[in-house]
Amino acid sequence: MFQYVVKRVLSIIGMLILISVSVFALFFAVPADPARLTCGKNCTPAIIEANRHALGYDKPIVVQYFDFMKGLVSERDFPDDPVIAKNSPQSITHCPAPCLGYSATQGQLVSTMIKQAFPITASIAVGAFVLWLVGGIGIGVLSALKRGSILERGLVGASLVAYSLPTFFIGLLLLDIVSIKYGLAPPAGYTPFVDDPVAWAKGMILPWITLAMVFAALYVRLTRANMLETLSEDYIRTARAKGVPEWAVIVRHAMRAALTPIVTIAGLDLGGVLAGAAITETVFNLNGIGKTGVYAIQQLDLPVIVAVVLLSAFVIVLFNFLVDLLYAFLDPRVTL
Amino acid sequence: MSEQARHLLEVDDLEVHFPTADGLVRAVDGLTFSLEPGRTLGIVGESGSGKSVTSQAILGLHRGTPAKVSGRIRFDGVELLDLPIKDLRRLRGNDISMIFQDPLSALHPYYSVGKQIAEAYRVHHSVSRRQALARAEEMLELVGIPNAGRRVHEYPHQFSGGMRQRAMIAMALVNDPRLLIADEPTTALDVTVQAQILELMKKLQREFGSAIIIITHDLGVVADIADDVLVMYAGHAVEQGAVNEVFYQPDMPYTWGLLSSMPRIGSPRGQRLATIAGSPPSLIRPPSGCRFHPRCAYRGLVEGDACVTTPPRLVAGGADHRARCHLEPGARERVRLQLSTIDSVGER
Amino acid sequence: MTEPLLRVTGLRKHFPTKGGLLSRNRSVVKAVDGVSLEVAGGETVGLVGESGCGKSTTGRTMLRALEPTSGRIEFDGRDITGVGREELRKLRREMQMIFQDPFSSLNPRHTVGTILAAPFEIQGIKAPNGVKAAVRDLLSRVGLSPEHYNRYPHEFSGGQRQRIGIARALAVQPRLIVCDEPVSALDVSIQAEIINLLQDIQAETGIAYVFVAHDLSVVRHISDRVAVMYLGKVMESATSDELYERPLHPYTNALLSAAPLPDPVQQRAREKIVLQGDLPSPSDPPSGCVFRTRCPMAQQVCAEVTPAYAEHSPGHWVACHFPEDEQLAA
Incomplete structure (x- = not known):
C-alpha cells in the first residue's frame, strides 16, 4: 500500500514534468510570434524586439524552461532584466514562489489569475x-x-x-x-x-x-x-x-x-x-x-x-x- | 412416524412457463411430488429438464418476472403460490433455505462472508449486529471452517471453492430451516471436496433434522445422499420413488438410459456405453403423447400409437414407486433383465 | 517393449506469476513439475486429477501447444522438444487436440464445411475425391449428417459441436489426439455417445489418445493406462484395472473413494476416505511429498524427503513412502 502510493506520487511528478516539457516544445513549434502580438498595427521591429526581450522570449527555450521550473521553488521578477530594474523599478513585477509566471497580455501574475x-x-x-x-x-x-x-x-x-x-x-x-x-x-x-x-x-x-x-x-x-x-x-x-x-x-x-x-x-x-x-x-x-x-x-x-x-x-x-x-x-x- | 404424517412440502401440478420471442417455454409442466420432514429427495435430470426452475419456484423467486407459475405448492399446509410476498419472505431463508451451484457467484463479492451470514440471521431475528456476527462465526465453525473467528471477516474471493460452499451451507442453516434446497451444490467442486460437502450435509441433516431437496445431474450423488428420487424429463416427473426402487427396479426407458449410459468404476471395462438417441426435446413445442417417445428405443414394444398420441400418466408400479410409461409391466421386467444395471441387482 | 509413440521425460511447465516492477516476491506456479509418461501407438492413457493438478497443462505441453520449461518430448522416437515452427506445423499432422468447449474453438462465422476444410488446406493434404467429399466423409464418420456441411457452429447442440471438434482433429489423420476434458460439459447420455465415438474411431484407425479428465469413472472406462496427478506431479500410474483394483497411493485411494457410485447400496456401504483441507497453492507446494498436507498416512519423513516415482510392481508406478499394501487396499 505505502509502496503503491510512493510509486504513484513519483509517476505523477514525472508525468507533470513531461507535460510541461511538451507544452514548451509545442508552444515554440507554433509558427506564430508572441512578441508580434504585443503591439498593434504601428509596430516596428525594434519595438517587437524590445518586447521580446522584456517577455524573455529571446532566451533559448531550454533556459526559459529552467527559469520557469526555478520559479516554482524560488521567486522571480518580471521582466528579469537588471537594466530595467535599475532604470524603472516600478515596472518590475515581483512574483513570489511558487511562481507560475507573469502574463504580459493581462498584466497580472499567473498565480493571481489562477x-x-x-x-x-x-x-x-x-x-x-x-x-x-x-x-x-x-x-x-x-x-x-x-x-x-x-x-x-x-x-x-x-x-x-x-x-x-x-x-x-x-x-x-x-x-x-x-x-x-x-x-x-x-x-x-x-x-x-x-x-x-x-x-x-x-x-x-x-x-x-x-x-x-x-x-x-x-x-x-x-x-x-x-x-x-x-x-x-x-x-x-x-x-x-x-x-x-x-x-x-x-x-x-x-x-x-x-x-x-x-x-x-x-x-x-x-x-x-x-x-x-x-x-x-x-x-x-x-x-x-x-x-x-x-x-x-x-x-x-x-x-x-x-x-x-x-x-x-x-x-x-x-x-x-x-x-x-x-x-x-x-x-x-x-x-x- | 404417525400414520397421518403430514407432508412438509406438497407440489401439485406445478407449471412454470416463460414467455419468449419464440413462444412459451414450458420449463416445468405438470410436476407433482411431496416430501416428508427429515427426508432427502434427489431430483435428477439433464440440462433443461426443469429441475432448477422447480427449486426456484418453491421459494417464489419467479415473482416479479414475466414467468407464469401455476399449480399448488404447499409448505406445512400453507399455500405458497398466492401467499402475500411479506409472508413468503418470512419463510425464505428461515423455514426454507437454499444453496446454489456456484458459491462464488452466489455470494456477494463486496461483503464479508460473516456479514452475509449475519444478514440472513438478522432478517429473521431481532438481534444486534454483534450478536448476529457471533452467530455467523458459530455457524462457520459448525460447517468445519478452521479459524472461523478470523475467516468470518474475510471475503468470498479469499475462500476456496469448498470453503465457499461450506459458507453457503452455514448461511442456509443459520435459521435452522425445515427444508433445505440444494441446487447442484457440488457440481462446481472437485470430487474430494464434493465428498466433504456431501458428508457435511448428511451430518447436519442428522443434527438439524431438516428435509433436503438435492438437485443434481449426478446419479452418484443421489445414490449417496437421497432417500427418494424424482427423475425429471422435459418439465415433469417421469419416474419417482424410493432410491433403491428407482436404482434397482427402474421402470421406464429414460431412467434405463440414464443409469446405463454412466460408465461405472465397478463394471467391466471396454464395453460400449448405452446411449439415449436424439437430443432433449423443445420445451416450446414438446413432443405429443409421451414426451420421451422420439428418443425411446422401446416404443416398438407398445401396441398401437399410444406413445405418440396419449401422454402416459404417472402410475404406481410398487408401494413407493411411480413411472410414466405405456409399456406393460411384463415388458418392463423383461427389458430390465436385459440391462446391465439390473445385473447388479441380481447379485445383491 | 517397442518404442512408444510419445514419451515425455521430466516435463516441467512453470508459469511466472505477475508481479509489479517494484515487487520483489515474484514466484512461479509449478503447473507441471517433472512428469514422465509414455503413450504407445493405439492406446489410451488417462490423465486424471482435480482442478489445478496440471493435467490439462501437461496435455498441452506434450503437444508443444505450450512451451515446456524443461524436460524432453519424443514423438515416434524423435526428440521434438526443440523443433522449430515449420517442423512443429508438420508435426500437427500427427498430433491433434480436442477441447472441453469446442464452441469457443470453432469460428462462429465459418460454416462447418469451411472449418473442416481448413486442416486440408493448411497441411496440404490431398483428398482424392476433392476436399468437399473428404469433409462430408468426416462428418459421417463422427455421426453427423453430410447435410450439416453448410451450417454454422451455433446451430449445433453441445454434443454435436464436440463431434465437429473431433472431425476437425481427425481431418489430418493424426496418430495421437490429446482430449482435454472432452465430455465434462455434456449431459450423461450425450457423454456416453462421445465416449463411444472416440472408442469406435480408435478401433477403426488405431489412433492413440491422451484422455485428460477429472471424472474417474469416465477415465477408467476409456483408458488402457491411467496416471493420477496431484499438484503438477504424477502420483501413481498403472493399467486401468490395476489402478482401480489395487491403488497404492493414498491420494488415488481417496479419489476413488470420493467418486460416488451410482448404486445406493454399494455407495452407502463402502468405507469412505474423506480428505481434509484444500489443495495447497501450486506456487508454494509443500516440502517433501506434495500430498502430505492432506494425506491420512503422512509421517515425518514425508515432509523431509520427496518420494521417488518408482516401479512398485511391473507396470505399476507410484510416488509414495508408504504405498498401501495389496491386503490393505482390497
Whole structure:
C-alpha cells in the first residue's frame, strides 16, 4: 500500500514534468510570434524586439524552461532584466514562489489569475457533479427497476436526447429561454460562496444544469446497464432467497455492486470538469480555468497556457489516483 | 412416524412457463411430488429438464418476472403460490433455505462472508449486529471452517471453492430451516471436496433434522445422499420413488438410459456405453403423447400409437414407486433383465 | 517393449506469476513439475486429477501447444522438444487436440464445411475425391449428417459441436489426439455417445489418445493406462484395472473413494476416505511429498524427503513412502 502510493506520487511528478516539457516544445513549434502580438498595427521591429526581450522570449527555450521550473521553488521578477530594474523599478513585477509566471497580455501574475479562476471552475464543477450524480444515478436506478414500462422508455429516451445535444446548445438554450425570455433564473455570474451563498447558488444554477445535463445522460445509461446486469446476478437471487426485503435487496445488494464501478467514472469526470469546463464557462461568460485557458491560447500567452495545462493535468492525474485508492477501499477484491 | 404424517412440502401440478420471442417455454409442466420432514429427495435430470426452475419456484423467486407459475405448492399446509410476498419472505431463508451451484457467484463479492451470514440471521431475528456476527462465526465453525473467528471477516474471493460452499451451507442453516434446497451444490467442486460437502450435509441433516431437496445431474450423488428420487424429463416427473426402487427396479426407458449410459468404476471395462438417441426435446413445442417417445428405443414394444398420441400418466408400479410409461409391466421386467444395471441387482 | 509413440521425460511447465516492477516476491506456479509418461501407438492413457493438478497443462505441453520449461518430448522416437515452427506445423499432422468447449474453438462465422476444410488446406493434404467429399466423409464418420456441411457452429447442440471438434482433429489423420476434458460439459447420455465415438474411431484407425479428465469413472472406462496427478506431479500410474483394483497411493485411494457410485447400496456401504483441507497453492507446494498436507498416512519423513516415482510392481508406478499394501487396499 505505502509502496503503491510512493510509486504513484513519483509517476505523477514525472508525468507533470513531461507535460510541461511538451507544452514548451509545442508552444515554440507554433509558427506564430508572441512578441508580434504585443503591439498593434504601428509596430516596428525594434519595438517587437524590445518586447521580446522584456517577455524573455529571446532566451533559448531550454533556459526559459529552467527559469520557469526555478520559479516554482524560488521567486522571480518580471521582466528579469537588471537594466530595467535599475532604470524603472516600478515596472518590475515581483512574483513570489511558487511562481507560475507573469502574463504580459493581462498584466497580472499567473498565480493571481489562477487564484481567481479556480474557485469559479470549482463552483461550477462541484455543483454540477452533485446534480448529475444524483439525477443520473437516481434516474438510472429507477429506469432499471421499472424495466419495460412507459416510464423507463421515457426516461431512457430523454437521456438519449440530452446526451446527443452539444453543451453549448443546451447552455445557450437555457440562457436564452429560461433566463432572458422568461426570467425564471438569474443570469449566470460568480459571487464567492463565503460572501453570499444564496447569490452564489443563484449565479451558478444555469451552468450547473447545463453541465449536469450532458453528464447525467451518460450516467443514466451507465447506471441502468450496471443495475440490470447486477439484478440478474446469482447473489441477488441469494439475497432474495434469504428473505431480505426487496428494498434492501436493491439498496444493499444491487446498488452496492452496480454503483461501485461508477465511482471510478464519476471521479475521473469530476477531475475532468475541475480541470476546466471551457464550453460552459464561455457560454455563461464565467472566467474559470477553462475560459482563461482558451483566451490564453488565443493570445499566445505562454505562461498562462503552461499554468493552465499543468493545473488541469495535475487535477486529472490526482483524481485518477484518488479514484484508484477509493476503488481499492470499495472493492475488497482489489489490492494495491 | 404417525400414520397421518403430514407432508412438509406438497407440489401439485406445478407449471412454470416463460414467455419468449419464440413462444412459451414450458420449463416445468405438470410436476407433482411431496416430501416428508427429515427426508432427502434427489431430483435428477439433464440440462433443461426443469429441475432448477422447480427449486426456484418453491421459494417464489419467479415473482416479479414475466414467468407464469401455476399449480399448488404447499409448505406445512400453507399455500405458497398466492401467499402475500411479506409472508413468503418470512419463510425464505428461515423455514426454507437454499444453496446454489456456484458459491462464488452466489455470494456477494463486496461483503464479508460473516456479514452475509449475519444478514440472513438478522432478517429473521431481532438481534444486534454483534450478536448476529457471533452467530455467523458459530455457524462457520459448525460447517468445519478452521479459524472461523478470523475467516468470518474475510471475503468470498479469499475462500476456496469448498470453503465457499461450506459458507453457503452455514448461511442456509443459520435459521435452522425445515427444508433445505440444494441446487447442484457440488457440481462446481472437485470430487474430494464434493465428498466433504456431501458428508457435511448428511451430518447436519442428522443434527438439524431438516428435509433436503438435492438437485443434481449426478446419479452418484443421489445414490449417496437421497432417500427418494424424482427423475425429471422435459418439465415433469417421469419416474419417482424410493432410491433403491428407482436404482434397482427402474421402470421406464429414460431412467434405463440414464443409469446405463454412466460408465461405472465397478463394471467391466471396454464395453460400449448405452446411449439415449436424439437430443432433449423443445420445451416450446414438446413432443405429443409421451414426451420421451422420439428418443425411446422401446416404443416398438407398445401396441398401437399410444406413445405418440396419449401422454402416459404417472402410475404406481410398487408401494413407493411411480413411472410414466405405456409399456406393460411384463415388458418392463423383461427389458430390465436385459440391462446391465439390473445385473447388479441380481447379485445383491 | 517397442518404442512408444510419445514419451515425455521430466516435463516441467512453470508459469511466472505477475508481479509489479517494484515487487520483489515474484514466484512461479509449478503447473507441471517433472512428469514422465509414455503413450504407445493405439492406446489410451488417462490423465486424471482435480482442478489445478496440471493435467490439462501437461496435455498441452506434450503437444508443444505450450512451451515446456524443461524436460524432453519424443514423438515416434524423435526428440521434438526443440523443433522449430515449420517442423512443429508438420508435426500437427500427427498430433491433434480436442477441447472441453469446442464452441469457443470453432469460428462462429465459418460454416462447418469451411472449418473442416481448413486442416486440408493448411497441411496440404490431398483428398482424392476433392476436399468437399473428404469433409462430408468426416462428418459421417463422427455421426453427423453430410447435410450439416453448410451450417454454422451455433446451430449445433453441445454434443454435436464436440463431434465437429473431433472431425476437425481427425481431418489430418493424426496418430495421437490429446482430449482435454472432452465430455465434462455434456449431459450423461450425450457423454456416453462421445465416449463411444472416440472408442469406435480408435478401433477403426488405431489412433492413440491422451484422455485428460477429472471424472474417474469416465477415465477408467476409456483408458488402457491411467496416471493420477496431484499438484503438477504424477502420483501413481498403472493399467486401468490395476489402478482401480489395487491403488497404492493414498491420494488415488481417496479419489476413488470420493467418486460416488451410482448404486445406493454399494455407495452407502463402502468405507469412505474423506480428505481434509484444500489443495495447497501450486506456487508454494509443500516440502517433501506434495500430498502430505492432506494425506491420512503422512509421517515425518514425508515432509523431509520427496518420494521417488518408482516401479512398485511391473507396470505399476507410484510416488509414495508408504504405498498401501495389496491386503490393505482390497
